[in-house]
Amino acid sequence: MLPDALLFDLTNSLQPVRRAWMKVASTVMADLQLSTSLGTVIILISRLGPAVPQKELALEVGVNPAALVRTLDQGESAGLLKRDAVAGDRRSNTVSLLPPGKVLAEAIEQRLVELRRALLDDLAAKDVETAQRVLRTLEMRAQDHLQRGEA
Secondary structure, three states, rough: OOOOHHHHHHHHHHHHHHHHHHHHHHHHHHHHOOOOHHHHHHHHHHOOOOOHHHHHHHHHHHHHHHHHHHHHHHHHOOEEEEEEOOEEEEEEEEEEOOOHHHHHHHHHHHHHHHHOOOHHHOHHHHHHHHHHHHHHHHHHHHHHHHHHHOO
16 A cells, blocks of 8 residues: 555645646747636637537536637637537537637747647656656546546
8 A cells, every 4th residue: 555645745746747748838929928717728629629519618618618618719809710600509509729729830830849748858758757657647536536426
């Protein structure tokens, strides 16, 4: 059995690590004159697209679908993305990148590649693979725990 202190340290480090990553990744967005929220939306549409259901996008961003509307309005106004009504369901939309949004997504992704290399390139591949496996296992087990109603 693993020591409780070790497990505590692991789970207690998740939020500060996420916060630090988001803060440093937001510098990439700022360099491109983007808010972190709009930059995040553009990247996620690019990764999930081409026509991402708005509800799915909100889930990936980690916000309520209604809270995403303002960011999508900004992206539409800037000519970076568009929303289309889902056929047969006027209450649902899909979100897609327009050509300038695709170009911007590629620029963001390239800068994030460079940032990841700057921060992590000196680590052993085996260590990164282990960290990823541990984090994904925790994610999967937490989701299973919630689905069983054990929370």
